Amino acid sequence: MKNQMDSKEKSVKASKKSFFQLNEKQLGYAFVLPSLLLVFIVTLWPVAQSFYNSMFDYRLNDPTRSQRMLGSNIDLENYVDNYFYLEGQLDNLENTVQSEEATKTVTDIDEGVENYHSQLLSNDTIKQKVAKVDELLMNYKPVTDNELKYNKLDNDFAEDYREALGTYQQQLAELSQATDDEVLSKSLIQTSELLGSMQKNILESNFVGFKNYVKYFKDQRMWKSLWNTTFFTAISIAFELVLGLGIALLINRAFKGRGLVRASVLIPWAIPTAVSAMMWGFLYDGQSGIVGYYLEMFNLIPGASWLLSTSNGAMFSVILADIWKTTPYMALLLLAGLQTIPNSLYEASNVDGANKFQQFLNITLPLLKSSMLVALLFRTLDAFRVFDLIYVLTGGGPANGTESISIYAYETLFSQQNFGAGSVLSVIVFLCVALISFIYVKLIGSDLFAGRTK
């Protein structure tokens, strides 16, 4: 009976067993693969894209540059729409202009445009796309699919067509100035403008190579924000390390109320940075802020409003808020490092007659070095990427006095919608972070992976 059941179970399992019977190696790769794929899709690929974007004059709010184009392109949605109106208007003009010369000009333009248009349609892909776009437009639907909306053009053809459209636009504008008939003049201008906007539908390549980089290399605001970021990072990390180490040394002993201290230390770390920034914004406020009030009372600052309305004051405020939020975290990491140092070392050195300071210098510091460096690595990277604290507390102000490079990048990317130039700034952040990590990883060495791989 039992045997029967076993074999039955086995046969059921066998049918869906393939994955569950992988050997260790296969299972290992199968387990790692999804995570690696995800990491590639959500971090490595976007960073590569940012690099690529930074080589283009790429602006979301400018229809002639809202795509990255290595060669010439045509915006079929607007082109087809404009062409439809242009045909009608040109036919109309041919009948209304008075002089023979003008009629000839308009006819020439009509023929010219038609000629270029048929050359354009001689490409089968474009012809099919135009037909589809036309259908959508007839039904008053927008073209949302970028594959359909844009098509590559031969660079020479695109340049010729653009040039021709420019000339036609000029010619019609001249005609409109020459005529006395006001109605005619207006419709000539209208058609001339239509030709102008059609010219903009034929898009030039917006690949600029390293031009964006050159631009920022000469940009005062970029250097200033880079300096602000470095200053903020260096000062806050230095204070956090010294204070954190001091606190860790002091509380590295048995005492009552450890839980309370631990909780009070964790709460600043755990609340969202934006929330703590709002809180400090209130404490620093020029009128109702208690920190400004007390500091002014003790004559530590020129006035309560100094804190947020001057560059130096705002930088001080931002750094203080950061120290408040992350020193406890630093202390916690260092405390954990301290607790791994065996007590016997201190006892032995006591026997040898070493004083407290010698013990600190010769036992504590060397043995704490690796956990200190790891803590510093994570903190430095976090501080260098600083965004939300400054963005919420000062907005980068006053007068860009606290603007970090991440904030400058964000403003360029999303307030100005300039994805090309903004990407240069984000690439700069990336490169700085890579450099910082490289230095730290060199210092820490293989200890970084200790306890993870054998």
Place this chain on the structure above:
Amino acid sequence: MNKRAGFGFYTFLAVFVFLVMFPFIWVFLTSIKPPGEIFSSFRWFTGNPTLDSYDAALTNRPLLRYMWNSFVVSTLTTALSLTFASFASYAVTRLPIKGKGLILGIVLAASMFPQIAIISPMFNLITGLGLRNSYIGLVIPYITISLPLSIWILSTFFQKIPYELEESAKLDGASPFQTFRKIIFPLATPGVFTTGILVFIAAWNEYLFSLTINSSDKWRTVPVGISMYQSEFSIPWGDISAATVLVTIPIVIIVLLFQRRIVSGLTSGSVKE
């Protein structure tokens, strides 16, 4: 170290705890003042405590909605990244695969990537997928933060599980996957849970992606929602302090309940044992 904790030590401790908690104390005291007493008044305690500010904080802006959004997004992010990360960390720490150092290196590097270098292509991707102003639209970018973090912390927990159990399971004829599911995973549950708390907090606190991707008020998360309380013309400090207190309460509860776990998770990433 055998230092005794004396009176001076406790005084220092009290001052330290007070300084750390001071912003919370002051903000809480402000939140129960009548709005008229908040401006330019530095009295610590109000004579007539009131909940008016709380009422205003909840009615002027959809604070509860923000909290719900944060909760959903953080939970989804945590569940997703824990699933993938526990597989990956198990493979990296326990299974005989090649390139472990490289894999961990990639993971560590990915966790160091600045979000600002990811945001614009991610914005295009999410816009292209039509996922702006949705939960999934935030969960996808949050994986950039949570997955490397989870793998990094989880691998230390997996490493600590004794090998003997695995060996005996193998001898009993368990397949590698069965060993993972029946032996290792239950033993790693505390570690997975700890990692989960840290990932949840990280997702709850995220600002930049949330600010750019979910721009509609209905879909904002707590950090972004809170920063929207200030308008260009006036800053309603009463509302802000009440809102701050309200959104800090869940965090305080999590910290009080799980402080030991949080500390062990935080330190496992940086201390070698």
